[in-house]
Amino acid sequence: MRVLLADPPAFTPPYDHELAAALARAGADVELVTSRFRFGATPEPEGYRRRELFYPLSSRLFGRTPLRLPLKVAEHPLGLARLRRLRADVLHVQWLPAPELDAVLFRPHLPAVFTAHDLLPRRTAHRTDLWRRLFARFDRIVVHSESGRDTLAELGVEPEKVRVIAHPVFPSEPGRRDDGRTVLAFGMIRPYKGLGDAIEAVRRAGDARLLVAGDPLEPVEPYRAAANGLEVEWRLGYLSAAEIDRVFASATVAVFPYRPELDQSGALLRALGAGVPAIAYDVGGIAEPVRNFGAGRVVPAGDVAGLAEAVHELLSDPAALDHARAGARRAREELTWDAAAAAHLAVYEEIA
Numbered sequence: 059m060r061v062l063l064a065d066p067p068a069f070t071p072p073y074d075h076e077l078a079a080a081l082a083r084a085g086a087d088v089e090l091v092t093s094r095f096r097f098g099a100t101p102e103p104e105g106y107r108r109r110e111l112f113y114p115l116s117s118r119l120f121g122r123t124p125l126r127l128p129l130k131v132a133e134h135p136l137g138l139a140r141l142r143r144l145r146a147d148v149l150h151v152q153w154l155p156a157p158e159l160d161a162v163l164f165r166p167h168l169p170a171v172f173t174a175h176d177l178l179p180r181r182t183a184h185r186t187d188l189w190r191r192l193f194a195r196f197d198r199i200v201v202h203s204e205s206g207r208d209t210l211a212e213l214g215v216e217p218e219k220v221r222v223i224a225h226p227v228f229p230s231e232p233g234r235r236d237d238g239r240t241v242l243a244f245g246m247i248r249p250y251k252g253l254g255d256a257i258e259a260v261r262r263a264g265d266a267r268l269l270v271a272g273d274p275l276e277p278v279e280p281y282r283a284a285a286n287g288l289e290v291e292w293r294l295g296y297l298s299a300a301e302i303d304r305v306f307a308s309a310t311v312a313v314f315p316y317r318p319e320l321d322q323s324g325a326l327l328r329a330l331g332a333g334v335p336a337i338a339y340d341v342g343g344i345a346e347p348v349r350n351f352g353a354g355r356v357v358p359a360g361d362v363a364g365l366a367e368a369v370h371e372l373l374s375d376p377a378a379l380d381h382a383r384a385g386a387r388r389a390r391e392e393l394t395w396d397a398a399a400a401a402h403l404a405v406y407e408e409i410a
Contacts, residue, residue, distance in 0.1 A: 059406060060087045062146035062168065066112040066137055067155035068095040070175070072228060073324060074152060075101040080399035082106045091141060093117045097273070097296040112137035134159050142167045147410040150402070154192060161188055165195060169409040171402075172196040176320045177209050177342070190214055197409040200402070202322035203343020209321070223401045224347070225322045226393045227331035232307040234333075239266050239373050242309035242334065245325030247274040247281075247294075252315030252339070255362050257285045259313065262366035266373055271297060271305040272325075306332035310379070311354065311372050314338040315365055330389045335382035337368045347393065353385035 061081055065074045071092075078088045082105030090103070093112035110117075116130040134156050141149075149168040153175065154160045172193070193199055193215050201207055202225040210220050241263070243256045253270065260268045267289040270281075273296045282292075293305060312329040318341040326344060329336050335354035338344050345356040355372065357364035372379045 059085070059148070059403065059410065060146040061089070061406065062141075062144055062149045063088060063090045063152065064141060064149065065090070065092045065152040066134075066141075067153055068092045068100075068117070069153045069155070070324065071095050071100040075103070076226065076228070076395045077398065077402070078106040078108075079104040080395035081402065083396065084399045084403055086399075086403065087146075089144070089146065091144065093137075098298065111140040131156065131159065135163055138163055148406040150406070151196070157185075157188055157192060161191055164192075169406075170196045171198045171200060171405060171409070173200040174206065174210065174321065175202070177201070177206055186213060193219075198405050200405065201343075203346045205343040205346065206321040209342075221401075221405050223398055223405075224393055225324070225327050226395045226398045227347075227390045228324070228328045229331040229390050229394075230303060230306065230328070232303040232305075232332050235307045236310045237267075237308075238310055240269050240308055240310045241266050241369055241373075242269045242271065242305065242312040242329070244305060244309075244312055244329065245272045245323070247272050247276060247278060249276055250317040250319040252317060253281050254284055255315035255360075255365060256313045257281060257288065257290075258362050259315070259365040259369055261288055262363070263369040263373065266369060267291070269293070269305065269308060271302075273297075302328070303332075306334055309334045311335050311337055311369065311382075313365065313369065314344060315362075316341050316344060318342055318359060320344075327393070330386045330393075333383055333386050333390070335372060335379065335386055337365060337372070339365070347389050348385075351385040351389040351392070352381065353389050354382045 063078055074090055078090045081088045088106035090108045091111050094110050094117040096117055113130055113133050116126040149166055150171045152173050199220050200223050207220050207222050241260050260266045269291045271293040312334050314326050321342045323344050326336050330353055336348050337355045338348050339359040340356050341359045348354045349356050355368035
């Protein structure tokens with residue numbers, strides 16, 4: 059089976075790498091087509107090939123600035139043309155970074171699968187007709203949760219095209235050096251991540267400290283002001299793998315008070331993979347691995363008081379914390395990349 063994986067904007071290099079490597083271990087001939095990742099090193103290919111065919115200039119000349127967007131728009135059709143020249147049994151697209159352009163220009167030239175990581179990306183979420191047209195061009199749509207399946211059904215995507223493949227954990231062994239009272243808010247800092255709720259929950263929980271670790275995509279000064287009087291450590295910027303390990307080694311629990319804008323969280327799967335229990339709002343599919351494996355606590359969306367209560371419980375009750383840590387380990391044992399690769403190959407075989 060020849061598989062062409064495409065992540066044109068390089069939104070998720072760790073996910074791309076782990077899936078490509080697992081597919082290769084399962085016997086597939088895998089090529090990953092992407093662009094240069096602008097914020098750090100990417101994993102070396104393991105058993106698969108990697109080509110940076112998209113955005114050769116905009117991914118190198120600019121960082122995180124709107125100045126690169128016009129050049130990226132100009133480069134996008136060229137990347138699609140390069141993609142069309144490649145041959146495989148299946149094309150598996152991870153992200154559609156320019157949906158308005160893709161609605162006009164992109165027609166899969168191979169049997170095609172799309173993973174709806176965010177279901178409806180926030181910038182164009184209101185344009186449901188646009189996304190219906192794009193989804194219709196794929197033979198199968200992969201989502202990471204039953205909630206994702208339901209959302210696509212409500213949008214009008216044919217149920218027979220949708221397959222649920224749980225997002226695997228990112229396993230790691232960072233060790234345990236936490237002080238028993240550290241609450242981690244991990245990942246890119248964006249408005250939908252609910253950092254303000256995390257700050258307020260830690261304030262209400264009592265005898266807790268907050269560790270904020272990630273790359274800010276919005277101003278952090280309002281959050282610093284909101285955290286005045288709390289014990290907060292800020293580790294800001296794009297973190298290397300070693301720095302991420304140090305973050306999780308220092309965390310007692312991790313919080314994910316997200317707003318309902320995505321289906322699943324790679325940051326949460328990193329926490330569970332490091333053996334750190336998660337406390338999450340019940341939005342999208344984020345709660346499913348926490349609930350299914352008993353790997354922490356799930357509270358209603360927007361319930362800051364419930365979030366604070368869950369934080370207090372796990373930090374003050376050693377038995378509850380141990381049980382949640384065991385749940386995180388169970389998630390790591392079951393939500394593996396090899397299992398995901400087998401599920402993906404079964405989907406590919408349906409259409410190849």
